[in-house]
Structures are given as C-alpha cells and as structure tokens.
Amino acid sequence: MTEQHPTQAMAEVESATPAPAVTRRWGLAAMAAAAAAAGAGVAWWRLQPGEADLTGFWGLSFPTPDGTTLTMASLRGKPLLVNFWATWCPPCIEELPLLSRFYEANWASGWQLVGLAVDQPDPVKRFLDRTPVAFPVAMAGLAGVDLSKQLGNDAGGLPFTVVFDAEGTLRHRKIGQVHEADLKAWRG
Template identity: 45%
Template sequence: MKRRSLLAGALAGGAVTAGVGFGVWRAGAADEFGQHLGGVSLQRPGDAGMLALDSLRGRPLVVNFWATWCVPCVEEMPLLDRFHAEQRAKGWQVLAIAIDNAQAVGAFVKQHALALPVALGGYGGVELTRRLGNTAGGLPYSVLFDSHGRVRERKTGALTAADLERWKAIEV
C-alpha cells in the first residue's frame, strides 16, 4: 500500500510539474515579445532620449536589426522607412535597432532623413537578435511580432518588398 501511495504521489507531483512547465511554455509562446524584449529600454540617436520597447506592445511590429557598415542593411532601410510611412496609419509599427555606435547611426539617420523609429542596440544588441532566433548573429535580421507579442516571421538577410507584402497578409 505504501508503495502505491509513493507511486501515486510521484505521478501526481510529476503531473503538476509538467502542468506548470506547460503553462510557462504556453505563456512564453503567447508573448515572445515580453519574454525577450519586455523591460528593455534603448537609447535613441542624438538627443532623442530612451525608447522603452514595452511602448510598442499591442500592435503588429517589424523589428529590424541593422548596422551602418552592413551593405544589405543600408540597402533595405529605404524600403523599411517607406513601409513605416505607408502602414503606420493601419496600426503597423517598425523599429530599426542599430548594432552600431551612436555617432555613425545618428549621422546615417540624419543623412537619410529616416522617419521610422531607430534605437541603439550597440554591439551588445547582437544578444537581442540571438534571443529572437538569430543563432548566427547575422545582419540584417528582422522579426515580425503580431499584436499579441507572438513571433510570426523571422528573416536573416535583407527584406524585400515581396517579404513585406507577404507579412502584411498574415493575420497579426
């Protein structure tokens, strides 16, 4: 009888542990934005202050990691800026996180008159890309979050107009 009680207790404990683990996994999957970027604040170029990434929750969001020294990153920036301008009124957001130094990013933003929000991830920002699935740490790297904070798409390499059109068609 004792053996059955111990076995039943062990099985019940395992079920509770598995249930809690599953609940944590589901909660994490339901809000990957919060899990990986929640609570993060990044400096904006120039005197623009800090950007709390939590302020971007609740609407579809394209996060693009880039650098001024990365040729494909520079080539895709006008496309992202245009997407931001065209889709902002429809609830979409775009954030460009620069894996670069503040001076170079500030000069780039000014020279190209970018309207989309830009934040400084610095060279440590590569860790943010890894948290979001970029195991190689390559740039550019883009992630589409839906309005619930779930990752819907990831892309290593330059985005194309076709990519963004396809992403717009996803229910976010």
C-alpha cells in the same frame, strides 16, 4: 558433396560478411546522417514563429540617437517589425528606404517599425543626418547581437528582422535583406 579447399571456404566466409572497415564506415555515415538530421530539426524548431523566449523583451529600453529612450513596452499592442541593422552593413543600408516606405504606408493602419542599430552612436547619427528614415531608430549596440540571437538569429548576422503580432507573439523572422515580397507577406 564436393570438398572445398580451406582457402576457398575462407574466401566465401569473408565475402558473406562485410569487412570491419566497411562496416565501420557505414556506421559512421549513419551516425553523421542522424546528427545532421537532429541539427536540422533543432534549427527548424528554433525558427518556428512564436517559439523564442521573449522573457524580458517587452521590458527592454534603448537610447535613441536624439537622446531620448525607446521602450519596447510602448510598442506592444500593435503589429511590430523590428529590424537589426548597422551602418557598416551594405544590405542593411540598402533595405532601409524600403522599410521607411513600408512604415509610412502602414503606420496609419497600426503597424509599427523600429530599427535597432547594432552600431556606435556617432556613425548612426551621421548616417541618419544624411539619410533620414521615417521610423524610430534606437541604439542596441553590441547587446543587439545577443538580443537578435535570443530571437532566433543564431549566427548573429545582419540584417535581421522579426515581426510581432498585436499580442506580442513572434510571427516571422528573416536573416538577410528584406524585400517587398516579405513585407507584403507579413502585412497579410
């Protein structure tokens, strides 16, 4: 057995065990990865169809631009697409003609569609006078942001669309502009 110089023995011990800073960095990285995975899991769960708390949703009512009232209960029992939009939202405005065509093509087979404007009444009235849509529009105002969050739109962004089946179960959610492929998939 050869004798080692004390500094040589110390160097071997230090190289065999990671430095505290390296260990700490790995520990922090592992914690960050676990937190990210947990956050992704929560986001995935919240976006699963049928998981939103719909307590009270079907009891809501909203004023319409023409002065009547639209009750959500009156729309229960058939498939329902609800689109949250605003006049100041370019992708919202861009998708409205597509939604209007979808409604016209599918209302006879039981599909319903309502646009909930997260906006002020005057701009919505002016917009609808210039660009009418075939489906009912109601005024959700700023409360529409909270409602969309309850339905799974955590960021409150627009446009936001949800689809309910005839039993009132939330089946689909989409944050962002709706396209023809979305409507075909939802229609089944």
